[in-house]
Amino acid sequence: MGKLVIIALLVSAALAGAGIWYTNTRAFYDPIEGPVTLTLDGAESLVSIPAQDVTAIASTSSPLGFRACFSHDLTMPEDLAAPRAGVAPTVAPGWFACFDADAIAGLLADGTATAFTGYKNVQYGVDRIVALTADGRGWAWHELNDCGHKAYDGTPVGEACPDRTTFEPLIEGSL
Structure with a gap:
C-alpha cells in the first residue's frame, strides 16, 4: 500500500x-x-522600419509577452529617433530561438545594437522597444513605461499619462 x-x-x-x-x-x-x-517613434512622427523575415510572438496573458525578430536594411537611424538608454530585453520562451535576451543585452551594452522607442503606449503603460544593429538585425519587445509602473503599483498616474477610459491600444498592422 505504501508503494502505491x-x-x-x-x-x-x-x-x-x-x-x-x-x-x-x-x-x-x-x-x-x-x-x-x-x-x-521619431521626433515628429512614427517612422516605419522596412523589416523583412519578421517572426513574432505575443502572450495572451500579458502585454509584456511580445517578442519579435527581423532583418532590416535601414542605416542606423539616430537622426530619425533618439536612442533609448537603460532598456533590457526580457527573456523569451526557449523555443523562440531567434530572441536571445542575454545576447541582445550584450549587443546593447557593447554598442553593437542601439535601442529605440518603437511605439509609445502600444498597450496602456507599455512601450514597444526596438533594438537595431548596423549589420541589419533587429529585435522588438515590450517594457513598462513610467505610466505603467505607476498604474500597476497603485501610484496616481497624473496628467502626463493617457486617459485610461478612452485609451485605444495598437492593433498590429494597423499603421
Missing part, C-alpha cells in the same frame, strides 16, 4: 511539474499571424 501512495505522489508531482512548465513556456504564447507594426 509513493508512486501516486510521484506521478502527481511529475504531472503538476509538466503542467507548470507548459503553462510558463507554451500555453499563453501564440505566433503573430499577419503584419507586425515595427516603427521608430
